[in-house]
Amino acid sequence: MNTLNIEVSKDQILGIVQEVFAAMLDMGETLIFEATKPTDPVDSLHAWVDMKLNLAEGPLTARAILCTSEETAQTITRTLLMTGEDEDVSFADLADAFGEIANMVGGNVKSLVQAPSELSMPVVSKEKDMSHEWLFLQDLHLVWRSQPLSVSLWVQSTTN
Numbered sequence: 001m002n003t004l005n006i007e008v009s010k011d012q013i014l015g016i017v018q019e020v021f022a023a024m025l026d027m028g029e030t031l032i033f034e035a036t037k038p039t040d041p042v043d044s045l046h047a048w049v050d051m052k053l054n055l056a057e058g059p060l061t062a063r064a065i066l067c068t069s070e071e072t073a074q075t076i077t078r079t080l081l082m083t084g085e086d087e088d089v090s091f092a093d094l095a096d097a098f099g100e101i102a103n104m105v106g107g108n109v110k111s112l113v114q115a116p117s118e119l120s121m122p123v124v125s126k127e128k129d130m131s132h133e134w135l136f137l138q139d140l141h142l143v144w145r146s147q148p149l150s151v152s153l154w155v156q157s158t159t160n
Contacts, residue, residue: 008112010034013140013151016108020101021144025079031145038141039148041069046128047098049106050120053113061156062113062137064106065128066098068149073098073124075145095124105151132156 014034021032048065068076074089077097083089099122110117123129139152 008109008138008153010138010140012112013109013138013153014142016105017140017142017151020104020108024101024104025076032142032149035141035143035148038150041067041072041148041150043070044068045070045073045094045098045124045126047073047095047102047122047124048128049102049122051106051110051113052118052120053110054116056115062109063134063154063156064102064109065152065154066102066105066149067128067152068098068144069147070094070126072144072147072149075147076101098122099124109153130154 018030018032022028022030026032044067046065046067048063051062051064053060053062073094077083077089077094078085078087080097080100081093102124103119103122106122107119110119134154134156137153137155139150142149142151
C-alpha cells in the first residue's frame, strides 16, 4: 500500500498546531514553536486520534499522536477550563481537554488528505497503544510555554 498519498510536512504540522493552540489556548497569540533541540517530556502523557482513510489504493489507517508531560497536559486543561493554577485537575477533565487538542490537530491533518475519511474519538493514556504494526511518517518537536510537546504521524502497516 502506498503511504505517499498522506505526506504531511513539518511546516504543515507546525502551522496546524500553532493555529489550534492560538485559537484554543493562547488568546490568538502564537506561543508554540519548533524546538531547537528535541526534549522528551518527563512523566509523559499521550493523546491520539486515528484517521481511517479511503484512498484509491485501498483503506489505510493513520494516527496523529501528541505527547507532553502530565504537568503540561494539566496546564492545557486549566487553560481550556479557565481555572486557577492551583486548582486540582481530574483525569477525566485532563482526558477531555488534552484529547480535544489531539482531536483538533488530527482533524486538521485529516483535512490535508484528499480522500474520504473518518476520525476516531481521541484517546489519552500514559502509554502509546502501538499494538498493531505502525510505520513512522513524521514528527515535530515543539515548545509551548517553555514545555516540550511533540506531534507524530504514523500509518498502520496492515489493515484489519
